[in-house]
Amino acid sequence: MASHPERNDARKGKKFRPQPRFQKGREAPSDEWIWGWHAVEAALANPARGQPVRLLATPDKARQIEARFGRLAVLETADSHAIGLALPQGAVHQGVALRPGPLAEVDLSDFEAAPGAVLLMLDQVTDPQNVGAILRSAAAFGAAGVILQDRHAPKLTGALAKAAAGAVDKVAVAHVVNLSRALDELTGAGWRAVGLAGDADRGLHEVLDGAPTVLVLGSEGEGLRRLVAEHCDELAKIPMPGGFESLNVSNAAAIALYEASRPRT
Incomplete structure (x- = not known):
């Protein structure tokens, strides 16, 4: 009989929990991100930017992004707390954060x-x-x-x-x-x-x-x-x-x- 993911493991005395997709490859908090709905939406809509590197969004914001931009390979869903862990302390992210591609240089x-x-x-x-x-x-x-x-x-x-x-x-x-x-x-x-x-x-x-x-x-x-x-x-x-x-x-x-x-x- 298959073990339940929430059952205790007697060998290790630990409880198994499913890992959210976001935790894979978690990065240290960084100011390389753009956060906040208006900032992220503008960056995704800007044709002068390179391809986005990573995009984190709550389920509700993920639906809004897909409705606006279609399915994006870099989009990962996460809860609000998990998104905040990738950002500097106190960042008001409104449920969305982006590691953007570079802006085109301006002369x-x-x-x-x-x-x-x-x-x-x-x-x-x-x-x-x-x-x-x-x-x-x-x-x-x-x-x-x-x-x-x-x-x-x-x-x-x-x-x-x-x-x-x-x-x-x-x-x-x-x-x-x-x-x-x-x-x-x-x-x-x-x-x-x-x-x-x-x-x-x-x-x-x-x-x-x-x-x-x-x-x-x-x-x-x-x-x-x-x-x-x-x-x-x-x-x-x-x-x-x-x-x-x-x-x-x-x-x-x-x-x-x-x-x-x-x-x-």
Whole structure:
């Protein structure tokens, strides 16, 4: 008579339990994952990504994925707790997590200097939540892309991708080694660089003229670095009549994008 999977094994004093499919090949918690429904859905829908590596979902979310994308070989069902074990502590995954394929590389020459086009360049903005929120605003206001420095920017996964709510896969992101050289290349291609600085003489609304513009934002603590500021065509400030002269960089980016998106004659 076949033994029941829940019966005790007298030889070992242990109880047999069926192993969920997810436990096979379990990985250490990693920020290489993307989690959250909007972020995962956007990554799976993005034709510029390579093939996904692994996809974990609760049964309910697995049904939604199959209805949207068909049967995916990498899809594994797991309960919410098991999914959380693969992710950094505290990750709010909403029942789905993805080890995505790589994003296609974006070059500065891919950005077309069309009238009204706007790029964002981030100078050593390293907080994933801020960068994710900035990408989300860039998607909302139709920015042509975002430029990050190779060594001083967070990965486009993990908490950043969750904060971006899918914008990682909707906004072109270019990584460059040197921001000053990148600004020289962009201005040579017809872009106008405007750096945001609280001590600038003119407001952003006075500086913007509808030309293709790179908005350059620095870190919250240091602001724009001197060399980066020197490679901007103009410096401008966001007027703050309330007298409180400190904005979170993601809020500043949203305000600047709104101002840049307004029609100009």
